[in-house]
Amino acid sequence: MTRKNPVIALLAILVLGLAFAACGGDDESSTGGGGSSTSSGGGSESAGNEIQKVDGAESKPVITVGSKNFTEQFVLGEIYSQALEAAGFRVKKSLDIGSELIAHKALQGGKIDAYPEYTGTALTSFFGVKPADVPRDAQKAYEDTKAGFAKEDITALAPTPFENTYRLGMTKEGAAKVGDPKVISDLEGKEKDLKISGYPECNQRKDCLLGVQDAYGLKFGKFVTSQQPYQVLDSGAADVAFVFTTDGPLASGKYVILDDDKKFFPPYNVTFNIRNEALKNLGPEGQKVIEDVQKPMTEKVMQELNARVDVDKQKPEEVAKAYLQSAGFIPKS
Amino acid sequence: MSQVVAALGPFGDAFDFILHQRESQAGTVQVGGPGEIWELSWTHLKLSLAATAIATLIALPIGLWLGHIGRYQFLATSTSNIGRAVPALGLIVFFIAFLGVGFVNVCAALVLLAIPPIITNTYVGIRGVDRETVDAANGSGLTGMQVASKVELPLAMPTIMGGIRIAFVSVIATATVAPLANVDTLGRPIVSPNVYGTAGQLAACIVVALLTFAADAVLAAIQRAVTPRGIKIQANQGRLRGRVPFVSPKRSIQPT
Amino acid sequence: MADVSYVPILAQLGDDFFSNREGAAKRCPGNNGLCLGWIADNFTDYLDPLWEHVLLSIVPLAIGFVIATALALFAHRYRIMQPFFLFFVGTLFTIPSIAFYLILLNITGRGFTTAVVVLTAYTQVLIYRNVMIGLQEVPAETVDVAEGMGLTRRQILFRVELPMALPTIFAGLRIAASSTVGIAGFAFFAGAGGLGGEIFSDPAFKGNVVTASVLMILLAAVLELIVLVVQRAFTPWERAVAT
Numbered sequence: 001m002t003r004k005n006p007v008i009a010l011l012a013i014l015v016l017g018l019a020f021a022a023c024g025g026d027d028e029s030s031t032g033g034g035g036s037s038t039s040s041g042g043g044s045e046s047a048g049n050e051i052q053k054v055d056g057a058e059s060k061p062v063i064t065v066g067s068k069n070f071t072e073q074f075v076l077g078e079i080y081s082q083a084l085e086a087a088g089f090r091v092k093k094s095l096d097i098g099s100e101l102i103a104h105k106a107l108q109g110g111k112i113d114a115y116p117e118y119t120g121t122a123l124t125s126f127f128g129v130k131p132a133d134v135p136r137d138a139q140k141a142y143e144d145t146k147a148g149f150a151k152e153d154i155t156a157l158a159p160t161p162f163e164n165t166y167r168l169g170m171t172k173e174g175a176a177k178v179g180d181p182k183v184i185s186d187l188e189g190k191e192k193d194l195k196i197s198g199y200p201e202c203n204q205r206k207d208c209l210l211g212v213q214d215a216y217g218l219k220f221g222k223f224v225t226s227q228q229p230y231q232v233l234d235s236g237a238a239d240v241a242f243v244f245t246t247d248g249p250l251a252s253g254k255y256v257i258l259d260d261d262k263k264f265f266p267p268y269n270v271t272f273n274i275r276n277e278a279l280k281n282l283g284p285e286g287q288k289v290i291e292d293v294q295k296p297m298t299e300k301v302m303q304e305l306n307a308r309v310d311v312d313k314q315k316p317e318e319v320a321k322a323y324l325q326s327a328g329f330i331p332k333s
Numbered sequence: 334m335s336q337v338v339a340a341l342g343p344f345g346d347a348f349d350f351i352l353h354q355r356e357s358q359a360g361t362v363q364v365g366g367p368g369e370i371w372e373l374s375w376t377h378l379k380l381s382l383a384a385t386a387i388a389t390l391i392a393l394p395i396g397l398w399l400g401h402i403g404r405y406q407f408l409a410t411s412t413s414n415i416g417r418a419v420p421a422l423g424l425i426v427f428f429i430a431f432l433g434v435g436f437v438n439v440c441a442a443l444v445l446l447a448i449p450p451i452i453t454n455t456y457v458g459i460r461g462v463d464r465e466t467v468d469a470a471n472g473s474g475l476t477g478m479q480v481a482s483k484v485e486l487p488l489a490m491p492t493i494m495g496g497i498r499i500a501f502v503s504v505i506a507t508a509t510v511a512p513l514a515n516v517d518t519l520g521r522p523i524v525s526p527n528v529y530g531t532a533g534q535l536a537a538c539i540v541v542a543l544l545t546f547a548a549d550a551v552l553a554a555i556q557r558a559v560t561p562r563g564i565k566i567q568a569n570q571g572r573l574r575g576r577v578p579f580v581s582p583k584r585s586i587q588p589t
Numbered sequence: 590m591a592d593v594s595y596v597p598i599l600a601q602l603g604d605d606f607f608s609n610r611e612g613a614a615k616r617c618p619g620n621n622g623l624c625l626g627w628i629a630d631n632f633t634d635y636l637d638p639l640w641e642h643v644l645l646s647i648v649p650l651a652i653g654f655v656i657a658t659a660l661a662l663f664a665h666r667y668r669i670m671q672p673f674f675l676f677f678v679g680t681l682f683t684i685p686s687i688a689f690y691l692i693l694l695n696i697t698g699r700g701f702t703t704a705v706v707v708l709t710a711y712t713q714v715l716i717y718r719n720v721m722i723g724l725q726e727v728p729a730e731t732v733d734v735a736e737g738m739g740l741t742r743r744q745i746l747f748r749v750e751l752p753m754a755l756p757t758i759f760a761g762l763r764i765a766a767s768s769t770v771g772i773a774g775f776a777f778f779a780g781a782g783g784l785g786g787e788i789f790s791d792p793a794f795k796g797n798v799v800t801a802s803v804l805m806i807l808l809a810a811v812l813e814l815i816v817l818v819v820q821r822a823f824t825p826w827e828r829a830v831a832t
Binding site: 227228231251252253296300301304307308311312313315326327 | 603607608610618621
Binding site for chain 1: 364433434512513515517521524525526528530531
């Protein structure tokens with residue numbers, strides 16, 4: 001009787017397995033691309049907010065919308081993408097590209113067509129403006145940003161109402177211990193005993209700890225690296241923390257935000273920056289969609305949206321959809 | 334020279350990062366250069382050495398005892414199985430989430446990571462010692478402890494050192510994510526590309542790889558040095574030389 | 590306030606848009622705790638990364654097995670190559686995984702392919718070594734008998750040596766399986782996603798970290814079990830020894 005050769009059979013199975021596995025595996029998967037179902041016209045609702053389909057949008061080339069790698073960027077990327085899809089454009093989402101330099105390179109190189117960036121970040125990181133030289137007037141900062149991008153054949157569309165800038169935050173209890181400061185200058189004289197926390201590069205950046213030390217003459221006792229400022233504040237590992245004004249946990253009201261009385265921090269409004277050839281495809285109607293959809297975005301609104309992702313652990317896609325529905329841009333499904 | 338650097342593309346830039354200090358991407362501080370690389374490497378080395386040393390202190394006696402009495406084999410095998418399966422990143426992040434940041438916490442996580450290979454290899458090495466030799470030693474009147482320390486341990490040394498070598502290499506590799514826990518190892522440029530740039534990121538990768546090779550080579554030399562002469566002669570007679578990270582199941586676990 | 594003023598806002602979001610978050614930081618999932626309820630509700634979100642991770646584990650194992658076996662067979666025949674091959678695969682294994690992912694990223698780009706190349710490289714030393722040892726442990730007498738029976742070199746290899754080496758080879762494959770699952774945990778550095786990417790996306794949230802880690806451990810265990818089952822199926826003459 002012939003003995004089955006186990007080795008040959010094993011190799012055969014492996015080859016089959018390889019063939020099966022080769023069907024899977026894809027490079028960077030593009031999420032989305034399909035449009036959300038929108039009914040334009042038809043009903044007698046107030047057409048004031050609802051996004052109208054733009055004629056000929058489907059025949060335009062696919063627009064790739066990117067975003068940087070943190071919550072607010074995911075939410076913004078989703079909002080802009082879903083709004084454009086509601087208007088009939090074909091959108092490819094390429095969110096979570098990386099930090100600002102990687103995103104900028106991707107935009108310049110055409111890997112993405114557009115992404116949301118902060119005016120302050122663009123000026124200091126891309127266009128070489130020293131943090132101290134960035135105009136403190138938000139409109140002027142926007143105009144400088146627009147000029148900077150224009151040189152790269154990129155258009156910065158109108159800025160958002162909110163800005164997501166740095167502040168120093170403390171817990172209510174921690175603030176009470178140092179005399180209830182309201183502005184950063186109130187910490188003068190007391191900061192030597194305080195531990196301050198920031199994200200990993202903060203103590204090396206002039207637009208973070210180094211700049212605050214210079215502008216306010218504050219020398220904090222210790223710097224604690226952390227990606228989770230609120231966790232660190234709650235646990236007491238730090239007394240003060242660098243926070244962002246639209247952080248989700250701020251919506252809980254547990255924290256005190258110290259105002260920037262010396263106006264050290266530059267403005268950080270968001271602009272949707274899009275390559276000019278993609279902007280041509282959007283046309284003026286597409287551009288209006290973007291500018292309209294960001295009008296309700298106040299600081300409080302962004303805190304709420306970010307909180308839904310960070311605290312309630314919802315998905316950015318759902319949060320964006322809920323925002324668009326609540327504001328009336330897309331119909332409630 | 335600069336043409337060579339340019340031709341190497343991103344790698345050329347990375348080498349330049351190691352050799353010369355430069356201004357960070359946001360233009361605010363000086364980064365890079367031999368000074369900073371050395372500091373980061375030193376912290377990385379300190380962390381890895383501490384974790385491996387502590388892990389050896391814990392795991393070696395346990396593996397030695399288990400191997401000597403020859404029972405509870407399932408303990409050794411399940412430790413190695415679980416240890417292999419637990420993801421390194423999950424372990425570190427888990428510790429950070431539950432214990433907080435800091436050198437001690439990261440070190441503790443790395444110790445847990447290093448223990449399984451050392452226990453496994455110690456156990457396997459001790460069990461792999463020729464039974465006749467152990468019998469002879471017992472017969473000569475040596476006590477259990479003496480047999481374990483004077484006979485089994487030296488003969489098992491190559492395998493044990495192999496385990497320590499594996500543990501050390503994995504610890505160095507995982508210590509790369511320590512910056513997330515406030516410990517600035519060579520992983521810092523990797524998690525902060527905004528300050529260090531892609532050149533810095535790549536440079537850190539290259540330095541970590543070189544560090545690992547160096548550490549592995551040093552341990553390999555130690556491994557050779559502690560191999561008793563008799564085993565070296567035996568090894569030269571046509572059997573496989575070099576590292577023995579895992580020993581064949583037939584040879585090691587099956588009772589003779 | 591740095592508000593930029595222009596045309597009044599078209600849409601207003603009513604007060605009901607804002608949730609009351611007063612106690613949110615103390616309840617799941619706001620407190621970043623273990624949150625079993627949240628895990629149960631959102632478990633399906635982990636299925637996609639799990640599938641990515643499965644592919645990231647199986648493909649390198651399959652390809653790596655073929656390559657390592659080929660290398661080992663070659664080195665078995667031409668002994669002079671042994672130290673070189675061993676050095677080569679050993680060196681690959683020594684490169685720290687994150688460094689390997691990032692370095693290769695700059696050569697082959699982000700994505701699944703880069704991660705697979707790295708993971709395949711890591712399987713080499715484990716499988717190559719065990720194939721070599723397995724072949725070498727075949728007793729010389731057995732090979733002599735086979736030669737005496739008139740079998741050709743090729744027949745001896747496939748009918749005698751390899752089958753006898755199978756337990757050791759499978760042991761190496763098992764170890765490579767769980768090892769690959771673990772190293773694939775860092776594959777997100779190469780842009781390939783996987784369960785490691787899930788952990789990294791919210792490392793403070795204990796529920797997330799635990800779910801992704803447990804899934805990885807389970808995947809490693811299942812893969813090892815599969816290899817064990819295959820081993821027992823293919824070596825019926827030998828009770829497979831559990832390592």
